[in-house]
Amino acid sequence: MTSYFGEFAAIGTALCWSFGSILFTISSRRLGHNTVNRLRLVVALILLMIAHFVTFGGFFPTAASQHHWFWFGLSGIIGFAIGDMLLFRAFVLLGARISMLLMALVPVFGTFIAWLFLDELLDFTQLLAITIVIAGIIWVVAERRNNGHKKNHYILGIMCGIGGAMGQALGLILSKKGLADNYSALSGNIIRVFVAACLLWLITLVRGRVPRTVVKLNDRKGATAMIGGAFFGPFLGVWLSLVAVQNTYIGIASTLMALPPILLIPLSYWIFKEKISTGAILGTIIAVIGVALIFLL
Numbered sequence: 001m002t003s004y005f006g007e008f009a010a011i012g013t014a015l016c017w018s019f020g021s022i023l024f025t026i027s028s029r030r031l032g033h034n035t036v037n038r039l040r041l042v043v044a045l046i047l048l049m050i051a052h053f054v055t056f057g058g059f060f061p062t063a064a065s066q067h068h069w070f071w072f073g074l075s076g077i078i079g080f081a082i083g084d085m086l087l088f089r090a091f092v093l094l095g096a097r098i099s100m101l102l103m104a105l106v107p108v109f110g111t112f113i114a115w116l117f118l119d120e121l122l123d124f125t126q127l128l129a130i131t132i133v134i135a136g137i138i139w140v141v142a143e144r145r146n147n148g149h150k151k152n153h154y155i156l157g158i159m160c161g162i163g164g165a166m167g168q169a170l171g172l173i174l175s176k177k178g179l180a181d182n183y184s185a186l187s188g189n190i191i192r193v194f195v196a197a198c199l200l201w202l203i204t205l206v207r208g209r210v211p212r213t214v215v216k217l218n219d220r221k222g223a224t225a226m227i228g229g230a231f232f233g234p235f236l237g238v239w240l241s242l243v244a245v246q247n248t249y250i251g252i253a254s255t256l257m258a259l260p261p262i263l264l265i266p267l268s269y270w271i272f273k274e275k276i277s278t279g280a281i282l283g284t285i286i287a288v289i290g291v292a293l294i295f296l297l
Contacts, residue, residue, distance in 0.1 A: 005243075006249075007244070007252060009247065010248065010254075010255075012237075014257050014260050014263060015263065016236050017233065018100070018267060019232045020228075020232035020233035021260065022096050023228040023229035023233075024040070024096075024225070024229040024233065025092070027040075027222045027226035028091045029092055031219060031223070031226060032216070033092050035213050036226050037081075037084055037200065039217070039223075039230075040226050040227075041230075041234065042197060043226070043230035043231070045197055047230070048190045049190065060190065060194075061184070069191060072189075072195070073192070075171045075175045076192030078171050079170065079171020080171070081199050082167050083164050083170070086164040087161065089156075089160040090161035093154070093157030094157035094158070095268065095272065095274065096264055096272075097265065098161070101141075102161030103161070103164070103165050103168065104133055104137060104258055104287045104288060104290075106165045106169045106172070107254050107258065107294050108169075109165060110173060118173075126294055128293070129291075130290065132287070135290075136283045136285070136287030137283070139282070139283030140287070143283070175192065176250075179246050185242030185243045185245075186242075188242060241253075241257060251294075251295025251296055254294075254295050255295050258292070262285065
């Protein structure tokens with residue numbers, strides 16, 4: 001039962017991240033990616049605190065140890081404050097579909113990080129799977145570039161997407177350290193969001209950009225999309241991702257959570273009227289198959 005619970009949580013994560021990326025793309029293009037990153041963490045924190053109160057009777061995990069604060073806090077800074085800032089910039093420059101395809105690099109980076117710093121083995125099958133992931137992504141990226149995108153914007157978008165994937169990979173590994181001894185995924189996510197939000201708003205305060213950030217909420221469409229993205233992304237999506245990692249094998253969870261690039265093919269077609277070629281679909285499927293092979297072989 002626990003295994004199935006984790007797998008359903010991973011599928012729910014993929015759905016949340018797919019819809020969240022659509023909403024964050026809309027809001028980032030209207031409000032600005034840095035503004036969205038700051039505001040959505042506040043919204044997510046409020047939602048998480050309400051859920052924590054309903055679940056545990058308190059708004060905040062006051063019993064968290066220094067161990068949890070360190071690992072979840074560091075994960076929040078790298079994953080939310082830095083990684084997602086780069087991802088939102090990629091949303092603006094590339095759109096949701098290509099940006100989330102680049103997130104297929106998360107397990108690739110995670111595998112190399114584990115090999116370099118955690119002394120985990122990197123065998124031939126994993127190298128083959130990583131090659132498949134990269135080949136699929138290059139196929140889609142190269143084809144999209146040939147469809148007339150501005151070169152500088154496109155290259156910058158790719159670099160931001162890769163940076164976002166690196167941040168997500170590091171954040172996931174650090175969160176796994178914090179989840180030791182079956183610590184609550186909800187409590188851990190509150191710490192992650194709280195630390196990241198405090199850091200970003202402190203920087204915003206020092207730079208004197210708080211009023212400018214708040215004024216952006218007058219754009220009702222952008223604000224609504226941001227709130228929706230915050231619900232599906234750092235609130236429900238990330239909570240479910242930690243539940244999945246905690247309740248099933250990391251390989252199964254990571255594979256199921258890698259489905260957004262495929263789910264975003266029809267969503268991008270319907271919502272953004274994006275023309276998607278057969279080659280882009282095949283390249284995306286190849287990349288996701290490569291992700292599955294990294295963990296399942």
